[in-house]
């Protein structure tokens with residue numbers, strides 16, 4: 727694991743670096759890759775103490791190893807309130823996605839088993855020294871984690887810092903066929919841009935320390951209902 731900020735470490739959950747990320751925040755594991763990620767995550771965590779596992783959202787490439795990790799480490803499972811039903815019944819994950827062959831393919835190859843949720847995360851809750859922010863759109867319950875003291879933001883899939891199909895680096899909105907409500911997600915993007923973070927950590931793509939680039943990108947995202955392209 728690589729340390730990125732005070733008490734924040736990055737984990738690769740997939741063989742291609744930064745393609746599917748998880749983070750250790752204090753002693754809380756944020757996200758858990760795909761159902762094939764268990765060994766890689768446990769190996770990366772190594773001697774670090776883990777007290778809980780939290781999600782940014784219940785999608786197959788974030789909850790895949792959640793059941794295995796919580797069971798093996800004996801830690802509670804913390805999930806954003808509006809994604810709890812999907813975490814406890816992963817058949818809902820596919821049902822809630824747009825009807826698209828790639829969404830169905832990801833759901834089939836990556837989705838992990840159900841696991842009972844111990845804590846429902848809501849706006850303003852504290853997780854590993856970070857505040858929970860409601861940032862819905864990419865999933866109904868999607869949350870981000872924000873630490874104002876040093877302006878570190880973990881934003882899951884509100885934005886990607888790479889193309890998730892080609893691997894080409896760069897800021898972009900998540901694929902519409904993996905995002906049930908792109909307009910709501912755009913409102914979440916604008917909210918996060920206004921925070922002016924100093925370090926942005928993504929579900930997909932490398933960490934970003936160029937604040938201006940991030941803020942400008944977020945400000946340029948069209949208002950919901952606008953005809954302009956992103």
Ligand SMILES: [Zn+2]
Nearest residue numbers: 785787883929
């Ligand atoms: Zn994702």
